[in-house]
Amino acid sequence: MAKSTTQIQAESDNKRGIKAKTYKLPITTVELIDELSKEHGIPQNQLITQAIALLDEKFKRDYIKL
Numbered sequence: 001m002a003k004s005t006t007q008i009q010a011e012s013d014n015k016r017g018i019k020a021k022t023y024k025l026p027i028t029t030v031e032l033i034d035e036l037s038k039e040h041g042i043p044q045n046q047l048i049t050q051a052i053a054l055l056d057e058k059f060k061r062d063y064i065k066l
Contacts, residue, residue, distance in 0.1 A: 003011075013019065025033075037044045 033044050033047060037047045040047065042050075
């Protein structure tokens with residue numbers, strides 16, 4: 001039997017280690033993500049990924065200092 005588009009997309013995402021996630025954020029936060037993405041010339045998902053990595057790095061450093 002032929003696979004549906006949804007099944008094909010799900011398999012592709014799984015192979016690439018990608019998972020869709022939805023959040024409700026304040027409009028000002030969404031606008032800031034959009035502005036920063038454009039300013040730095042990177043996709044919004046990349047901006048968010050980098051921001052989370054930096055936050056994680058900061059927390060690890062702060063934890064080690066304690």
